Amino acid sequence: MKEENRTFKKNLLKKNQNSKLFKRISILSIIFLISYITIGLLLSNQPYFCTIFVYTMIAILYFMVTFSLFLATRHVKKYGQRTQLAWGLLTFSVLLSTVASVMWAIIIIYFNLNPATSVADLFYLLFFPVFLLGIFVFPSTRKNNHQRYKAYFDIGMVLFSAFLVIYTFFISPAAEFYQGDLLKLIFSLAYVVAGLLLLWALLDLIFNRIKTNMQTPFIILVLGIFILTITSTLYAYQLITGTYVPGGAGDVGWLVGYTILGLAGAAQFTNFNINRNRHITRFLSWHYSYHWTPYLALAGIFISYSLLIWAVNTSNPNLLFLEAGSGVLIFMVITRQIVSIRENRDLYHQAQKEIKTRRKVEESLQKSESLYRTIFENTGTATLIIDKKNRLCLTNSEFERITGYSQEEVSEKTWQDLVSKESQKIIEELHKDMNRDYDHTPRTVEIKFIDKEGIIKDGFLIFTLIPGTEDFLASLLDITQRKKDHELVKKSLKEKEVLLKEIHHRVKNNLMIISSLLNLQSHYIDDKEHLEIFRESQSRANSMALIHERLYKSSDLKSIDFGDYIQNLAREIFHSYSTTDSEINLIVDVEEVMLDIDNAIPLGLILNELLTNSMKYAFPQGESGEIKVKFSKKDKTYTLIVEDNGVGFPPRFDYKNTDSLGLQLINNLTAQISGELELDTTNGTCFKIEFLESGFHD
Incomplete structure (x- = not known):
């Protein structure tokens, strides 16, 4: 929660900083335009300096707009390559205008020529198709086929209506004013077409491109394109009538339009959003539901028919052309209406399907509710x-x-x-x-x-x-009764635990009594062989007693720490058989391994026999040496190794078939725990026993 609050505050702070940055850019843009107009007026009496100032300011402004759009291009990488390419094309189109403005300044200042209809104008004209291509590359909003076709017809009707107006007031007069200057005529008509391209870009942006994640930049783009469309149209008219003056008041429209394009880029790279009032919200709502865009086409048709009525009343020579154009508009309106009829038919069928689907859903909901109530009442809880x-x-x-x-x-x-x-x-x-x-x-x-x-x-x-x-x-x-039963079970288990501990304790005591009796009886035996038998039996009883002692002291009453048991048993046997002259060294290397009673008792007896044999027979006549005891566990396999570097067994000794009671016990007890016994007599004697945990025997 704290991390989310920290992230929210960080994003809010960044949003406020971006909003302030955009506002500063907007204020600087307004100051720039005011300064341009004011200083231009002050220098109007000094044409040379006024020209230098005007075109220097224009070049600087166009460069700053290019840079703003470039930053927007870098920023929109997260929206996908297509959006980034679209902003890149807009940047390139303004860069062409920047190059054109520099060329204009050179032609006017250094060559003292009118740059209109010059090579520089070619770069200005290239701005329009590249800019239109950039608008087309922007991802379009989602529409079905009918909506898309209606949008195409609406745009077409507006463009065709605009073409009728432009033909009547620009193209036709241009033909009249034509006095053999073909280049001027071509450039004049080119700017007329450029105005139509900008109008096309404006309409396509409004009809097809405004998306939620880029509303503010697109709204600003619409305003900039609108101003550039008007300015381009006025410039074309001035070229046709020969009234254009470089650096005059007509160029302010270009500056304002390009400035607004730069602000659109700034709004994009600063993530600025307009605080929408209810009018803008209503506009966007109408736009997304396509409720108002057809009125643009209606306005175009109204203007076209008004123009036709004017031509009839004034006997305009373009009357026949306007009548043909009105016929084309009527055809487009009828075709659009056919698309609307088909859309309504599809919507009707879709509505019928939705009604059927809704009925099925309602029936399904009723069944689900009935099923839910049945389950709810019969869960058993x-x-x-x-x-x-x-x-x-x-x-x-x-x-x-x-x-x-x-x-x-x-x-x-x-x-x-x-x-x-x-x-x-x-x-x-x-x-x-x-x-x-x-x-x-x-x-x-x-x-x-x-x-x-x-x-x-x-x-x-x-x-x-x-x-x-x-x-x-x-x-x-x-769970009231279950809790009571649980307490009874716990009490019963506690009683059994105490009883089991008492059993282990008594078994241990009985084994110790047997050991003591054997020890007492051994005092009355003079025969060394019989005495040794008593001592071995006493040692075996002690090894089992030690296991039961460990068991009743352990927590689970089933297993003991066999590593600790080995150390204690080995120490007792070692002290029992060692003498003051003995130089035998006992080395115990064992891990802390828990072993259950089923394996502990047989393994304890085996260990007792092996250690006893090593102490008794490995080092005759007080020879020195060492005895090693190792016990470890790897995965589910236990390994016990008892080795000494004493005299070892006689050659060809068969430890599996022998009359020795001790070795017979070792073989039988190893089989009891399903283990494997190996003997290595290379360097003394080494017994190795491997066995699995209880429950894992094959």
Whole structure:
């Protein structure tokens, strides 16, 4: 939540900074235009300096507009390559105008010639098709085929109406004014066509291109194109009539139009948005629903027919041409109406399909509601819906059974009325956690609820948020009897645990008594062979007693730390058989591994036999040496290694078939734990036993 607030504040700060930057650019643009007009008027009595100032200012302005559009081109990379290409083409078109303005300045200042109809004008004229291409490259708004065709006809009608006006007042007079200056005529007509191209760009932008994520730049572009269209038309008229003066008042329109194009680029790279009032909002609403755009075509038709009426009343020589043009407009209107009729027919069929679909959906909803109510009533648990005000707005029959409250009785109650105070705190904390991080909050909790009779019961509550709402769906299980049964089971397990510990303790004591009896009996035996048998039996009893001692002291009563057991057993056997003259070194390398009783007792006896054999036979007559004991676990395999560097076994000794009781025990006990026994007599004696965990034997 804190991170989201920090991000929101950061974005708001950046938005405010961008808004201030755009406003500063707008103010500087206005100051620039005012300065241009003011200083131009002040220098009007000094034509040479006025010309230098005017075209220097024009070149600077066009360069700044180019730079603004270039920044917009870089900024819109996130909107896709097509949008970036469109802004790039707009930038290139203004760059052509910048080059043209520099050439104009050179022609006027250095050659003292009128730049109109010069090579510089070619660069100005290139601005118009490149700019139109940039407008066309912008991604269009989504329309169906009928809407697209109607938009084409609307644009066509407006353009054709404009062409009739331009022909009547520009092309026809140009033919009359033609006095053999073909180049002037070509450039005049070229600017007339350029005006139509700008009008086309303006209409296409309005009809097809304005999108939500670039509303402000496009609205500013529309204004700039509108001004440039008017200025281009006036410039064409001045060329035709021979009234154009370079650097005159007519050039202000160019400056204003290009300045507004630069502001459109600034609005794009600063992410500036207009604070839309209700009029702009209504305009955009009409635009997206295509309610007002056909009126542009209607206005064009109205102007065309007004022009026809004027031509009839004034006996204008273009009357026949205007009559033919009106016929074309009538054809376009009829064709557009046919498209509208087809669209209405398709809309009617679509509406019929939607009505059928809606009926099916309603039937499906009724079935779903019936299914939902059946499931809600027969979940086997008390189910309830809690609204955002914590009221129980819906419960099922199972809820009434375990609480005693009917739906009517709980309709005005909140969940706080039905749970203990301790449970209220638990649920409130859980509710806060869910508001902070719903996905990682537990959905289950144990509570104590109060039934209609005031009896406090144990319950298990499961709840989830109903998608698309602020209500919760909860399931309540009455676990009162289960809790009681659980306590009885825990008590019984505790008793059995105590009993099992007592058994292990008594077994250990009995084994120690046997060991003590064997020890006492050994004092009355003079035969060394018989005495050794008693000592071995005593050692075996001690090894088993040590395991039972570890078991009743362990936490789970089933397994012991066998590494610790090995260290204790090895130490006892070592001290039992070592003498003061003995130079035997005992090395124990064991891991902390838990081993269950089924494997611990056989393995303890095996270890006892192996260590006893090494102590007794590996180092005769007080020889020095070392005995190593290793115990480890890898994956599910245990490994016990007992080795010494003593005299070893006789050659060709078969340890699997021997009369030795100790080795017989080792072989039998290894088989008991499903292990594998290996003997290596390369350097003394090395016994290696590997076995799997209980339950993993093949």
